[in-house]
Each structure stands twice: as structure tokens, then as C-alpha cells.
Amino acid sequence: IADMDDRSVIDEPTARYYTDRHVRALLVSKFSLGDRVTGTISFTLRQPRPFSLLEQHLLRGLGDLAAVAVQRSRLYDEQVRVAEQLRQLDNMKSQFLASMSHELRTPLNAILNFTRFVGAGTLGPVNERQVDALQKVSDSSKHLLSLINDVLDIAKIEANMMTLFIESGIDIYIELEPVLASVEVLLSDKPVRMIRQIESGLPLITGDRRRIRQILLNLLSNAAKFTESGSVTLRIARKADHIRFDIADTGPGIPAHEFESIFEAFRQTETGIRKPGSTGLGLAISRQLVDAHGGQLWLESQLGVGTTFFVLLPIVARVSSAIIEPGGIESKHV
Numbered sequence: 001i002a003d004m005d006d007r008s009v010i011d012e013p014t015a016r017y018y019t020d021r022h023v024r025a026l027l028v029s030k031f032s033l034g035d036r037v038t039g040t041i042s043f044t045l046r047q048p049r050p051f052s053l054l055e056q057h058l059l060r061g062l063g064d065l066a067a068v069a070v071q072r073s074r075l076y077d078e079q080v081r082v083a084e085q086l087r088q089l090d091n092m093k094s095q096f097l098a099s100m101s102h103e104l105r106t107p108l109n110a111i112l113n114f115t116r117f118v119g120a121g122t123l124g125p126v127n128e129r130q131v132d133a134l135q136k137v138s139d140s141s142k143h144l145l146s147l148i149n150d151v152l153d154i155a156k157i158e159a160n161m162m163t164l165f166i167e168s169g170i171d172i173y174i175e176l177e178p179v180l181a182s183v184e185v186l187l188s189d190k191p192v193r194m195i196r197q198i199e200s201g202l203p204l205i206t207g208d209r210r211r212i213r214q215i216l217l218n219l220l221s222n223a224a225k226f227t228e229s230g231s232v233t234l235r236i237a238r239k240a241d242h243i244r245f246d247i248a249d250t251g252p253g254i255p256a257h258e259f260e261s262i263f264e265a266f267r268q269t270e271t272g273i274r275k276p277g278s279t280g281l282g283l284a285i286s287r288q289l290v291d292a293h294g295g296q297l298w299l300e301s302q303l304g305v306g307t308t309f310f311v312l313l314p315i316v317a318r319v320s321s322a323i324i325e326p327g328g329i330e331s332k333h334v
């Protein structure tokens with residue numbers, strides 16, 4: 001509209017609206033998303049005059065830019081909404097897993113206890129074949145229990161519900177005994193040697209005793225599980241104000257591009273997927289637990305040669321981690 005007085009292009013009430021606001025010429029560009037007009041952008045002049053072609057192009061160009069900006073901001077809002085929904089769903093999933101795992105553990109413990117009673121002859125005589133069958137029930141139940149415990153741990157970690165029970169005076173030599181005993185059972189029917197290179201005079205440490213045992217058991221049982229011949233070596237040495245645990249095996253090795261992904265929950269390599277009883281949770285849990293102690297967990301590996309996992313734990317756990325809620329730490333002596 002080059003002139004507000006030109007009634008052939010603008011009606012009286014609209015023209016009055018503009019002239020009251022000292023607008024005598026008007027150039028408007030509409031912009032749209034798909035076929036829906038979502039906004040307008042305008043140039044106004046205080047004197048009537050036609051708009052040049054350049055001005056018309058310029059305004060259309062600005063309109064196009066504004067349309068893109070509006071579209072981006074809508075997409076962004078949408079993304080934020082979807083991300084929030086996903087976060088809520090993820091939280092619900094973790095809470096569901098945590099409560100389900102809890103419900104599953106109670107009856108499973110009853111199965112284990114009663115199997116033990118019956119197997120021990122407490123409820124009447126049992127023959128050798130029955131003892132053998134009961135042993136299999138017991139082994140499978142224990143396996144199932146450890147899977148459920150892993151699922152419960154990962155669910156707690158993801159729901160930020162994991163707490164550490166920090167205590168001082170932990171004697172590594174004592175904590176290692178049951179761990180090494182379990183690993184030796186795993187190796188008993190394979191030509192794999194368990195080698196211990198454990199420094200003497202290691203200091204007492206401060207951390208979560210049960211979780212530290214769990215980390216070492218996870219790594220050592222992986223080494224034992226994946227190694228068919230050769231050795232599994234546990235080296236422990238003091239490194240300044242840390243203790244370093246190296247768990248080295250002569251197993252199949254892990255391809256370099258999977259060094260990080262295997263620490264994600266449910267991630268396994270080709271070899272891992274083929275192993276019965278593997279779920280891909282052990283490393284994810286171990287890394288979170290090591291992090292929670294203020295330590296580090298990493299690996300070196302060469303295909304066909306073997307793998308070494310390294311755990312660096314501070315002698316006194318620096319408890320700070322995403323998996324521990326502030327104030328959620330039950331601490332005895334720290």
C-alpha cells in the first residue's frame with residue numbers, strides 16, 4: 001500500500017487504524033509453515049510512496065528467515081518436551097526394575113534355602129541322584145539371583161538410588177580371599193593358572209567393602225570366563241595415595257573400538273554374546289561403583305593376546321558421584 005488514501009487497495013477503517021498511528025505507506029510480508037500463515041513482518045513509512053523492488057525482496061527475505069527461526073524454535077520446544085517424557089519413562093522403568101527385582105529375590109531366596117535343607121537331609125533321607133538334582137536347582141537359583149542382583153544394581157544406579165556404605169579399616173588381603181576362592185572354582189576345569197602378584201604391606205583402605213569385592217569379582221570372573229587357556233593374573237600395588245588392581249588374562253581380547261562401549265549396560269562383544277550366562281551388566285556396574293569411590297576403571301587389550309583391566313582406587317574413597325545422592329551416603333567413620 002503505497003498510499004493510505006488509495007481506497008482501491010485499502011478500506012476506510014483499516015486505513016484509519018494506520019493513519020492514526022502515522023503510517024502513510026505499508027509493505028507487509030507474510031510467512032508460513034507449510035500452508036499455514038504463522039506471522040507477518042512489515043515496513044511502515046510516515047510519507048506515502050511506492051516501495052522499490054529491492055525493499056520488497058528484502059522484506060520477503062526477512063520473512064523467510066523469520067519463518068525458519070519460528071520453525072526451529074517450535075522444533076526445539078518439541079524436543080525439550082519429548083526429552084522430558086523420555087526421562088520420566090526412563091525413571092519409571094528403573095523404579096519398576098528396582099521393585100520387581102526386589103519382589104523376585106524374596107521367593108528365590110526361599111527356593112535356595114529349602115533346596116539346601118532338603119539336600120542336607122534335614123527333612124528326611126535323600127539319595128545321591130536327588131542330591132545331584134538339588135545341587136543343580138541350587139546352582140541355577142544362585143545364577144538367577146546374581147542376575148537379579150545385577151539388574152537391581154543397574155536400576156538403582158540409573159534411578160540415582162544407589163548409596164555406598166563407606167567404612168574405614170578395610171583389609172584388602174581379607175576381602176580378596178572369598179573373591180579368589182570363587183574365581184578358582186571357575187577355573188577348576190580349564191587349563192588356566194591363577195597368578196597372584198600382590199604387594200605386601202598394603203594399607204587399610206576406606207570405601208564400601210561389599211562393593212569393592214563386587215568390582216574385583218566382576219573383573220576376575222570375566223577374566224576366568226573368557227580365558228580358555230593360559231593364565232589370569234591379579235596384580236595389586238600401591239601407587240602414591242591409590243591402590244592399583246590389574247586383572248590380566250590371556251583370553252580372546254577386546255577390539256579397540258569397543259573399549260568404551262562395553263562399559264554401557266547390556267553391551268557385549270561378539271564373544272560375550274556367545275557366552276551363556278552373560279548379560280553385559282557387570283562392567284557397567286563396576287565402572288559406576290569405581291567412579292563412586294573417586295577411582296578409575298579402564299582397560300588395555302589386544303585381540304588374540306589378552307586383556308588387562310585396571311582399577312585405581314583411592315586409599316580413602318573420595319565419595320562424589322552422580323550415582324550417590326547428596327546426603328544419601330551412609331558413612332561409618334568418614
Ligand code: ADP
Pocket residue numbers: 218222223226249251252253254262267268269270271272273277278279280281282283284307
Ligand atoms: P557379561 O560378562 O555378563 O557379558 P560385562 O559387562 O561384565 O558382562 O562384560 C561386557 C562384555 O565385555 C562381555 O560380554 C565381553 O564381550 C566383554 N568382556 C569383558 N571382560 C572381558 C575379558 N576379560 N575378555 C574378553 N572380553 C571381555
